Amino acid sequence: MRQRIAVVGSGPAGLTFARVMHRHDHAVTVFERDPAPDARPPGGTLDLHEELGQRALDKAGLLAEFRALSRPEGQAMRILAPDGTVLRDWRPRRDEQANPEIDRGQLRDLLLGPLDVRWGRGVVRVLPGQPDGVRVEFADGRAEHFDLVVGADGAWSKVRPAVSAATPxxxxxxxxxxxxxxxxxxxxxxxxxxxxxxxxxxxxxxxxxxxxxxxxxxxxxxxxxxxxxxxxxxxxxxxxxxxxxxxxxxxxxxxxxxxxxxxxxxxxxxxxxxLPVAHTWTHVPGVTLLGDAAHLMPPLGAGANLAMLEGAELAECLAAGPADPDAAVRAFEGRAGARAARWAALTTAGLERLVSEDPAEAVALFDEVHAS
Ligand SMILES: Cc1cc2nc3c(=O)[nH]c(=O)nc-3n(C[C@H](O)[C@H](O)[C@H](O)COP(=O)(O)OP(=O)(O)OC[C@H]3O[C@@H](n4cnc5c(N)ncnc54)[C@H](O)[C@@H]3O)c2cc1C
Structure with missing residues (x-):
């Protein structure tokens, strides 16, 4: 019998997970606190890296549609000194696909596609190890049970306390x-x-x-x-x-x-x-975390990318029908956690340099990234 799987949160992590599962003909239930997809302004543009977010979209079969919507020219970057002096004026090549930009609303709609999200179903608590599986309690007083609950509910995750005491x-x-x-x-x-x-x-x-x-x-x-x-x-x-x-x-x-x-x-x-850099937790059967719920880090262009790739990878390893799904989730957590820890260290150091006593550090960081 197939696992009963719930995803909490319809951000980049939760939707990519659900969409890749859907591509492999596995239904999952997505619970989202917002009452509708457009209930809040979706936020600013995201740059999706070739090796992270774009790989995830490829796994979802959505790379061509992403390329049609995204803006490679959005990778252009100008840096000024506070007096208005232009310090850098970098423009991408016409065919540069390393980090094209896409509006969050466009990305959400692309991922949503055929998915059936349960809007207005805010989760308040997740209790693993119950006789009927993992109990998910909702703000409206209802409760449901699943074999696996994937917490993709962002910075202030209500799923995280089921596996970790860490708070941002x-x-x-x-x-x-x-x-x-x-x-x-x-x-x-x-x-x-x-x-x-x-x-x-x-x-x-x-x-x-x-x-x-x-x-x-x-x-x-x-x-x-x-x-x-x-x-x-x-x-x-x-x-x-x-x-x-x-x-x-x-x-x-x-x-x-x-x-x-x-x-x-x-x-x-x-x-x-x-969250603390290299936030990890002792594996709890039936519950796992993706994206910001697992590793909230400074917003330096990695969070949504990691969230999406994790969603796609977890979906692929579950859709492959592992003999021991719990062992597969545990192995996924190890791999994803190690990668996220590297990015958390990089973005934490990056924030220190971008907003620092010495503005030359920010320009030096830009030069290092563009030289690599
Ligand atoms: C200013 C800024 C710029 C950024 N720019 C970039 C960028 O260019 N590139 C990049 O990769 N990253 C960027 N990030 C980071 C990126 O926004 C996050 O890392 C990413 O959104 C994380 O995705 P997620 O799906 O894990 O969580 P979220 O996007 O936070 O989605 C979580 C979802 O869960 C829902 N939810 C929350 N609580 C509950 C609950 N209790 N029950 C049910 N649903 C719930 C929320 O409504 C939301 O829909 C930026 C961040 C900021 C602040």
Whole structure:
């Protein structure tokens, strides 16, 4: 008899897992807390690496569709000093497919395809080792049982406590996100400043990063070292107050860079949390974790990629019909954990250099990545 498998979370990890299982004719039940796919803005663009996210899409049979949607030109990167001096202006070759960008909403829709997600089913607790399998308890008071529960429910995972006592801690860096719409027609000077891909401006312990998404939408991130409660006293809906706080923090920076912050209509404060580097757990039969639930790390272009590849790999090893599925999950956890630990160390060191006392470190990091 086939295993009863549940996936908690319909982010990149959960959907890739479910989609690869579906490709191999294995049904899994996906539970998602959001009431609908478009219940929240999907977030900024993602660059999918050839060896990680794109490999996962290949395993899902979706690589060609991804190539049709993605934006190789989005890999372009300009780096400025706070006074506006251009330090780097890198453009990819036309056929460069190493890390093309895709909007998160487009990626979600691509992965969703034929999948049947149970929307509005937030999980509150997972109890392994029950007589009827692993018990999954929902916010609506219901409960269901499965042979395997895959926790793909992100940073504040409700599945994680079933295998690990670890909780995310504050990295010391806060990010404030805003965005500009129809940038080419409404803000042509800013459109030229950002270019086809990303713009990054590095100062002492702070940075402004702007990323072009599709449809003339630009996401702007102010990043800086600050206490966890920075601007926590502000009403989250008070854009004018947050804008003023940010402009004071970046005082003296070149006017076009400040304009990116001035033109933002809404601001979201996101203190960056991380799990300990090399977070592992003692294997618990019937429960495993994927993506941010397993290894929340600084957002330096790896998290969604790892989440997707893990989803695809776990699905492939279960779909192969192993004689001992639990041993297969345990072996998967070992391999995925070792790879994630390498990336967690790299991105943790990367964040230290990108938001640091010495802005030259950020430029040096860019040069190292592009030389390799
Ligand atoms: C600003 C920023 C930029 C980034 N850029 C990149 C990038 O360019 N490339 C890259 O690879 N990574 C990037 N990342 C990291 C990436 O966003 C994450 O690593 C990735 O989304 C993790 O995927 P996931 O599926 O594990 O979790 P998530 O994307 O967090 O998805 C989890 C899902 O589970 C659902 N959920 C949560 N709790 C419950 C519950 N209790 N019950 C049911 N459902 C639940 C959520 O609603 C969500 O749909 C970035 C992150 C940030 C913050």
């Amino acid at each position: 801690h504050y990295s010391g860096v806060t990010l404030v996100e805003t965005s500009l719409d129809e940038v080419d027609t409404r803000h042509p000077a800013l459109a030229r400043l950002v270019g086809e891909g990303s713009l990054a401006v590095y100062g002492v312990n702070r940075a402004v990063v702007a990323q072009r998404n599709s449809g003339g939408h630009v996401k702007v991130y102010a990043q800086f070292r600050a206490p966890l409660d920075w601007a926590a006293d502000l009403d989250p809906g008070d854009a004018a107050a947050m804008r003023a706080r940010l402009l004071a923090l970046f005082e003296g920076w070149a006017d076009p860079v400040l304009e990116l912050l001035r033109q933002g209509a809404e601001f979201a404060r996101r203190p960056l949390h991380v």
